[in-house]
Amino acid sequence: RGHLKNKLGQYKSAIGDCNESIRLNFDDAWPYANRGFAKVKLGQIESALTDCDEAIQRNPALAEAYHTRGEAYRLLGKTQEAKADFQKALELAEQDEDQELKIEIEQSLQELDNTK
Numbered sequence: 001r002g003h004l005k006n007k008l009g010q011y012k013s014a015i016g017d018c019n020e021s022i023r024l025n026f027d028d029a030w031p032y033a034n035r036g037f038a039k040v041k042l043g044q045i046e047s048a049l050t051d052c053d054e055a056i057q058r059n060p061a062l063a064e065a066y067h068t069r070g071e072a073y074r075l076l077g078k079t080q081e082a083k084a085d086f087q088k089a090l091e092l093a094e095q096d097e098d099q100e101l102k103i104e105i106e107q108s109l110q111e112l113d114n115t116k
Contacts, residue, residue: 002014005017005038011038012038030055030059030062049069052065052066056069062092069085074111079115087109090105
């Protein structure tokens with residue numbers, strides 16, 4: 001539900017749903033990644049980084065977690081870290097043949113290049 005609420009722009013509600021998902025299944029990476037995404041959207045960048053790190057620790061192949069962490073780094077002005085995470089996310093999205101995510105990541109890389 002957290003993912004769906006993120007798509008609807010209901011970020012505070014998404015965080016609540018992710019908290020519940022984590023409580024029920026601590027080892028699942030997705031609730032951490034989704035909560036991190038919501039926190040980025042709400043400007044809670046440091047906390048979002050922690051969630052993304054947790055997601056990556058649980059599933060190192062989760063492209064979305066790298067993408068969200070890259071966005072958090074970009075917002076903090078940490079360009080090198082952002083680029084590394086975007087590139088890792090792109091590599092994983094290509095392996096998963098996730099074209100929609102691949103396009104989003106390519107746009108993030110382009111935006112990062114434009115801010116230099």
